Amino acid sequence: MRGHGPTVVGAGVGRRNVQDLLEVGMSSYKGPPGVGPRVLQGDQSALRPGGDPGAGGAAVVLLLDLYCGAGGAAKGYKDAGFTVVGVDNVPQSRYRGDAFIQADALEFLAEHGHEYDAIHASPPCQAYSSMSRNRGDHPSLYAPTRDGLHFAGKPFVIENVIGAPYHSGFVLCGSMFGLKVRRHRNLETSWLEFLTLRCAHDKQGRPITVTGDSGGKPSSHSWKGIRSEWPLYMGMPWATPKECSQAIPPAYTRYVGERLMEQLL
Numbered sequence: 001m002r003g004h005g006p007t008v009v010g011a012g013v014g015r016r017n018v019q020d021l022l023e024v025g026m027s028s029y030k031g032p033p034g035v036g037p038r039v040l041q042g043d044q045s046a047l048r049p050g051g052d053p054g055a056g057g058a059a060v061v062l063l064l065d066l067y068c069g070a071g072g073a074a075k076g077y078k079d080a081g082f083t084v085v086g087v088d089n090v091p092q093s094r095y096r097g098d099a100f101i102q103a104d105a106l107e108f109l110a111e112h113g114h115e116y117d118a119i120h121a122s123p124p125c126q127a128y129s130s131m132s133r134n135r136g137d138h139p140s141l142y143a144p145t146r147d148g149l150h151f152a153g154k155p156f157v158i159e160n161v162i163g164a165p166y167h168s169g170f171v172l173c174g175s176m177f178g179l180k181v182r183r184h185r186n187l188e189t190s191w192l193e194f195l196t197l198r199c200a201h202d203k204q205g206r207p208i209t210v211t212g213d214s215g216g217k218p219s220s221h222s223w224k225g226i227r228s229e230w231p232l233y234m235g236m237p238w239a240t241p242k243e244c245s246q247a248i249p250p251a252y253t254r255y256v257g258e259r260l261m262e263q264l265l
């Protein structure tokens with residue numbers, strides 16, 4: 001094993017080293033020139049020699065966070081107990097996971113997906129979202145991502161908007177977690193999950209729509225609220241309003257992450 005980072009004991013997958021995963025990701029990358037992958041930032045205490053967690057052989061469960069953005073999903077998985085490595089094809093200076101790699105998600109998944117205990121993917125939703133102006137101009141990455149996840153053979157979660165070409169799943173809503181946003185999102189999981197939560201729209205009042213410039217016209221049913229407050233509505237105080245408009249609330253991935261952890265342990 002290369003490197004001197006903490007030994008990582010994944011759930012049922014033997015002993016590994018997080019630093020190795022990142023070094024392998026960097027050395028074997030064959031994507032477009034100038035696109036990475038690079039470890040850019042993040043709280044990497046878990047990755048340094050003698051770091052914690054992982055020191056002393058404590059179990060660390062590694063989650064690969066594809067299309068990670070600023071890390072709304074990552075924060076929820078961290079709250080659920082995962083060590084999270086994010087991949088995005090543009091730099092994410094505020095990424096909230098443990099480490100960040102700049103790379104193409106599908107290429108990274110094909111080469112390294114099997115090295116992780118579990119994988120989350122949030123492929124871009126513009127091709128499917130009713131809020132998008134020019135859906136046809138955006139790549140449709142949902143199906144290739146699902147194919148890549150099956151190939152990697154690890155438990156997975158794919159999150160996307162209603163209208164994406166998912167095979168199955170359950171829908172989460174901000175009202176299930178006491179949030180001001182509704183933000184219905186489908187979660188397709190590699191295991192069968194029975195959702196016990198229910199929407200509580202009547203308890204929300206007029207919900208806040210957190211979205212890009214093109215959508216979310218104010219109506220009697222919803223409004224955009226105060227843009228600078230979107231990070232608070234989403235539970236993402238470290239992120240910008242624009243990053244929030246691309247994200248899912250950490251409450252969603254904490255919920256699904258706790259169930260994913262039960263699949264692994």
Ligand SMILES: C[S@@+](CC[C@H](N)C(=O)[O-])C[C@H]1O[C@@H](n2cnc3c(N)ncnc32)[C@H](O)[C@@H]1O
Pocket residue numbers: 066067068069070071072073074087088089090103104105106122123124125246247248249
């Ligand atoms: C919906 S956002 C993800 C938001 C994130 N899950 C969160 O909760 O904060 C989609 C992300 O995919 C990234 N992206 C688009 N195409 C990509 C590709 N081919 N490889 C890697 N990342 C890509 C975008 O830069 C964007 O940050």
